[in-house]
Amino acid sequence: MTIAKNAKPASRPRGRPRAFDRDEALAKAAETFWRLGYEGASIADLTAVMGITPQSLYSAFTSKADLYREALQWYQDHVGASTVAALAEGDAVIALTRLLSEAAEEFTKKGRPHGCMISTAVLTCATENEPVARHVSDLRGATLALIRARVERGIDEGQLSPGTDPEALARFVGAMIQGMSVQAQDGASKAALLALARHAVTEIERHRA
Amino acid sequence: MTIAKNAKPASRPRGRPRAFDRDEALAKAAETFWRLGYEGASIADLTAVMGITPQSLYSAFTSKADLYREALQWYQDHVGASTVAALAEGDAVIALTRLLSEAAEEFTKKGRPHGCMISTAVLTCATENEPVARHVSDLRGATLALIRARVERGIDEGQLSPGTDPEALARFVGAMIQGMSVQAQDGASKAALLALARHAVTEIERHRA
DNA sequence: ATATTTCCAGAGTGACCATTGCGAAAAATG
DNA sequence: CATTTTTCGCAATGGTCACTCTGGAAATAT
Known part of the structure; x- marks a missing residue:
């Protein structure tokens, strides 16, 4: 009878279920x-x-x-997914180009806030909220590390010239995204963001091997 | 005797003077x-x-x-003065280059907060503070307009190539400054900021006439 | 059914928010 | 010196902050 007592994998909790999703x-x-x-x-x-x-x-x-924190995770999973997808592109230059043009797209989508929820969040705060600020700062650092890793892979695979400084180029691309987030929040159009991103893309392409 | 009644330029007020400067x-x-x-x-x-x-x-x-608002004005007068000075440079490319390298310098000075007080301030806020957010946003817009005007002058004076898009280049430079402000607040060093700014400078120099 | 467990509604917790009345102290004028 | 004018220290204003206690209703398991 009670053989499979602990084997039940998804046992519903005993009480009243949650009313909202x-x-x-x-x-x-x-x-x-x-x-x-x-x-x-x-x-x-x-x-x-x-x-x-x-x-x-x-x-x-x-x-x-x-x-x-959970909301930030939700954002990364749903909105930030395109970032990860862009960086998965086979060619490093194309990956970074897609990263920037998709940022321009995402940051100006209608029906939701403009700009990025992470790139420019909690830059200053009351002292009691510093742990939260540090958390978001760490997320930005992780994104920078991701970009940098993609640049390094691009150098290793021979798409980017060996003289490229991965740290500097990653920070450059990161700064573009952060700046685009600021300007999107200030009301810049998608076209305006794409136009400024094109300058960054030109600089990135200059490092093609 | 009372001839210069209204001519007195700095008449001390009658009551107790303010105790603080x-x-x-x-x-x-x-x-x-x-x-x-x-x-x-x-x-x-x-x-x-x-x-x-x-x-x-x-x-x-x-x-x-x-x-x-007064604090922002104070910041512009004291800290932001170098920005205006950089843009006053005779050559447009040199002006923009100085703008970026001095941002790297200013954003990481010891003994005071890192980053820019305007570039990345009040990007989000409670609804009751929206007027304040709009004010800071306008200040950023004014800076963008200033950079754009300098680019246009550079084109007119033949330092920048006629094909240059002033709006896009100004937004590009502005985004760099905003991104550098974010990264400075996240703890980036002056060297790191200078390294990423060099990428932007290279792109700017590409537009030399 | 009965027992058990959990959710939800109203109201309220102390703490801190920006902002102010009041009265005393202090400096300049007559 | 007396008067005028202003600043400043104490304390408190109503309001909102994040957060929670209590009690009853609801939905499951037995």
């Missing part, structure tokens, strides 16, 4: 943080957008900081 | 806003750093938003 709520929260920032989005704002009460929020996500 | 207090306030951001710096933080009480602050500056 966690992922859906997270998506709404992410967009609110994206638009207002970590300090600018209050719990009242979040619960209103998510359509739940504070204690539902706190039972599903343990704190505002934790909810923000 | 206004400019000095403003400088301290600017640095606090610079480090913590508009939303991150509380009145308590500001009064502590400025060494005055709240009502002294409110009598000298009318509100937090107004104090912030």
Whole structure:
């Protein structure tokens, strides 16, 4: 009878199930943080957008900081996925070019906040929020490392000239994305971002082997 | 005797003079806003750093938003002065080059916050602070216009090739500065910023007439 | 059914937010 | 010296902050 007691893989919890969809709520929260920032989005704002009460929020996500971290993860998984896809391109120059043109595309999509949720987030904050700022800063650092790794692979595979400085070129591309995020938040059009990105692309192409 | 009644240029006010130096207090306030951001710096933080009480602050500056605006002006006058100086350079390419290398210098100076106080400030905020965000955004727009004007002058004077798109090149340079500000706030060294700026300079030089 | 577990609604927690009234102290004018 | 004018220190304003206590309803397992 009770042989497979612990073998049941997805045992439903005993009590009343959650009334709202966690992922859906997270998506709404992410967009609110994206638009207002970590300090600018209050719990009242979040619960209103998510359509739940504070204690539902706190039972599903343990704190505002934790909810923000999950929202950032959601953003990386859903919106930032195209970044990873662009870098997976076989040729390094094409990869970086796609990275920039897709940034221009993503940063100006209608029906959602402009700019990047990570590139230019929590650059300054109250002292009590410094851990959160450090977390986002680390995410930016990870992206820079990703770009740098792609550049190094490009050098190894002979697509980029051996004299290329991976650190400098990665920071250059990263700065372009960050600057595009700022200008997108200031209302720059997709065309304007593409035009400025073209300058960066020209510089990248100069390093083709 | 009372001939020069209204001619007196600097008539001291009648009452008790202010106990603190206004400019000095403003400088301290600017640095606090610079480090913590508009939303991150509380009145308590500001009064502590400025060494005055709240009502002294409110009598000298009318509100937090107004104090912030004055702090931004102070920043432009004192720190941003080098930007204007760089753009005054006779040759457009040299002007833009100086602009970027001095940004690398200014953004990593010891003894004060890293990054730019304007380039990457108040990108997101609570809805009630949107007027402040718009103000800073306008300042960024003005800087972009300044760079663009310098590019146009460079084309007119024959230093830059006639095919140069002033809008795109100005946005490109602006994005570099904004990106450098982000990375400086994330802890990038002056050398790292100079290295990435060199990529931008190469692209600028490509437009030499 | 009954028992058990969890969710959700209203209201409220102390703490901190930007901002201010009040009265005393201080400096300049007459 | 007396008057005027202004600053400044203490304390407090209502409001919002992130966060939670309590109680009853709801949905599962037994």
